[in-house]
Structures are given as C-alpha cells and as structure tokens.
Amino acid sequence: xxxxxxxxxxxxxxxxxxxxxxxxxxxxxxxxxxSITAEALAYSDFDWLLIDAEHxxxxxxxxxxxxxxxxxGGSEPIVRPSWNDFVLLKRLLDIGVRSFLIPFVQNADxxxxxxxxxxxxxxxxxxxxxxxxxxxxGHMPDYLKRANEEVCVIVQIETRTAAENVSDIASVPGVxxxxxxxxxxxxxxxxxxxxxxxEVQSVIDGVLAQCGALGTPVGIYASGPDDxxxxxxxxxxxxxxxxxxxTMIKACEKLLQTVRDRK
Numbered sequence: 345x346x347x348x349x350x351x352x353x354x355x356x357x358x359x360x361x362x363x364x365x366x367x368x369x370x371x372x373x374x375x376x377x378x379s380i381t382a383e384a385l386a387y388s389d390f391d392w393l394l395i396d397a398e399h400x401x402x403x404x405x406x407x408x409x410x411x412x413x414x415x416x417g418g419s420e421p422i423v424r425p426s427w428n429d430f431v432l433l434k435r436l437l438d439i440g441v442r443s444f445l446i447p448f449v450q451n452a453d454x455x456x457x458x459x460x461x462x463x464x465x466x467x468x469x470x471x472x473x474x475x476x477x478x479x480x481x482g483h484m485p486d487y488l489k490r491a492n493e494e495v496c497v498i499v500q501i502e503t504r505t506a507a508e509n510v511s512d513i514a515s516v517p518g519v520x521x522x523x524x525x526x527x528x529x530x531x532x533x534x535x536x537x538x539x540x541x542x543e544v545q546s547v548i549d550g551v552l553a554q555c556g557a558l559g560t561p562v563g564i565y566a567s568g569p570d571d572x573x574x575x576x577x578x579x580x581x582x583x584x585x586x587x588x589x590x591t592m593i594k595a596c597e598k599l600l601q602t603v604r605d606r607k
Contacts, residue, residue, distance in 0.1 A: 354484060356442055358392055358420035359496040362521050362561045368576040371422070373565075373587035375400040379409035381588055386417025394422045394584060398447050408439045408477070422498070428454060430461035430469060437462060438476040442495050445523055449499035452512040458499060459518030463492045467518075496520045498563065502528035507547050514560035521561040521581070524548055539567070552579055 361367045369391035374382055377400060385393055395402060395410050402410075407423060414421045424445040425432050433444065446458040460468040472488070479487035497518055501507055502525035514522055526539035526548065535541040548564070555562045556579060563582040566572035572583040 353480065354487065354490050354494050356420070356494040356496055358422075358443055359494065359520055361391075362496070362581060364581075367561075367581045369582040370572060371419075371582060371584050372591075373584050374410065375587050375589040376592075377402045377406040377410070379413040382410040382421075383413035383416055385588065386414040386419045388417075388419075390419045392420040392422050392443070392582065394424060394445060396424050398424050398426050404435060404439060407436070407441075411440050411477075422496075424500075428458050428461075430457070433458070433461040434471055437470065437495070438473055438478050440477040442478070442491075443498070444496065445498045445500055447500045448502060448506075449513060450503065450506050451509045452516050455499050455513045455516040455519050459497055459516060462495045462497060463518065464488060467492055498523050500525050501551055503532040504529070504547070505532070507551055510551050511554045511558065514555045514558050519560065521563055522551070522555055523563040523565075523582075524551055525565055526567075527565070549578075 358369070361369060371392035371394055372385060372390050374385070374393055374395045382393065382395070393414055395407060397403070397407060411421050420443055421441070422443040422445055423436055423441045424447060425436060428446050428449065436444070444458070444462065449455050449458065462468065462470060464470045464472065475482040478491070498521045499513060499519055500523050501510055501513070506513065507529065510522060513519065526544065529547065530536060530539040530541060530544045533544055533547065535544055538544070552562050561581040562579070564575050564580050564584075566575050566583040566585055569585050572585045575583050
C-alpha cells in the first residue's frame with residue numbers, strides 16, 4: 345500500500361512508513377525522462393518511484409514535470425541526484441523534492457554533508473526562498489518550521505568502502521535509511537556483472553545486520569519480484585523491483601516474439 349494522501353501536504357508518508365519494521369514498500373526506477381510515463385506509473389500503486397538523475401538524462405527541467413505528474417497518483421517520488429552537492433540539492437528541494445537517494449556516500453562525513461545540505465539552519469545550510477514549489481509557492485506558512493523533519497535522506501551504499509563504514513554512516517543523525525546498490529558494490533569488490541556472487545551477498549547481509557542493530561531501515565535494488573520478496577523476508581523495508589525502460593523493452597520484445605513464433 346502506498347503512502348496515504350492525507351490533508352497535511354507537508355507530511356512525508358514514505359518517511360513515516362520507513363520506521364515501521366513491518367513495512368514492505370515496493371518501488372520502480374524511472375529512467376525515461378517523461379512526465380507521461382511517470383504519471384501512468386504513479387497510478388499503478390507503487391509505494392515509491394525513483395527518478396534517476398545520475399544514470400538517466402534528467403535535469404531540473406525534466407525532473408519538475410515528472411514530480412508534478414507523480415503528485416496526481418500518490419506514489420512518493422524519490423530523486424537520485426547526480427552527486428552529493430549542496431547547490432544541486434538546494435535546487436531540487438525548491439522544485440518540491442523531499443525524498444532523496446544520495447549516491448556514492450563513502451563515510452560518515454559525506455553522510456553529514458548530505459543531511460546538512462537539505463536542512464535549514466541551524467541544523468544545516470539550506471538557503472531560504474519564500475516562494476517555490478516545495479512550499480506550494482508560499483501557501484505553507486509552517487514550511488520553514490517543519491521542512492527539516494519531513495525531508496527524507498537515504499544514502500546509497502555501493503562500494504566495499506561504504507559497506508565497511510556503514511555503521512558510522514547509518515549512525516549520522518538525519519540519515520533516514522541506507523540503500524544497497526548490488527551492481528556497483530559487486531564491481532568494487534572485483535565481481536563486476538555478478539552481484540549474486542556469495543562474497544557480495546555476504547557483504548549485503550552484513551550491511552543489513554549492522555543497520556538492523558542500529559534501527560536504521562535498509563532498502564535495495566532487487567533483481568526482480570522474487571528477489572524483492574526474499575529481501576523483504578530478510579528484513580529490507582523497501583526495494584526496487586525493476587525499471588521502466590528495461591521492463592518496457594523486455595515486454596515489447598516478448599510481445600514481438602509471440603508474433604514471430606507463429607510464422
């Protein structure tokens with residue numbers, strides 16, 4: 345079940361559900377920079393949709409219409425920026441992003457950097473604008489007081505170094521969850537293209553165990569629905585079960601093959 349669209353526009357239901365140990369939130373990666381695709385999938389009952397601006401051709405002018413489109417459906421939009429950069433994060437906040445997946449966080453200092461970038465002083469360094477999409481163009485009088493607590497920061501664990509530092513990273517105040525990227529993790533461990541390697545899976549299990557001891561929620565990019573179910577059973581609270589582009593390609597190729605097979 346996706347987040348409740350209650351009457352409080354500031355409430356981040358996804359962030360609230362992360363704290364639920366029984367949560368099983370399924371999401372989808374959006375690589376196609378299209379508001380039509382985003383809107384259609386937002387009506388498909390995913391708990392969250394990740395708009396990728398790291399490995400997909402997304403910039404502010406393509407992110408904004410996708411955020412507007414997803415708002416019509418109710419899935420929580422999460423944005424993965426191209427980098428952990430406070431200027432970029434400030435601009436994303438102002439167009440209404442409130443849930444972030446920060447890539448390539450290697451240590452606690454970099455995690456603190458991400459948290460400070462999305463929080464107003466004295467807790468952070470976010471600049472103040474009076475009229476932007478994040479505060480509904482000035483129609484949220486309590487936005488400045490509540491925004492810090494409603495913004496969700498997820499940091500990506502995608503290297504051996506990050507995995508070794510995960511306890512310190514997860515302990516940083518303001519880090520709401522960590523997210524494991526098996527493909528990059530496997531590459532950093534010398535098993536490129538083989539995220540199912542036992543050594544990689546052992547490190548992933550270790551990340552889950554260490555974060556579990558700290559009470560920090562963990563998400564993962566699952567290889568598909570079966571893997572996602574297994575990850576949920578293991579204790580992961582949110583998982584991506586695929587991506588729009590690859591899912592479309594596979595479905596269309598399968599459709600084409602059904603016709604060719606009849607020849």
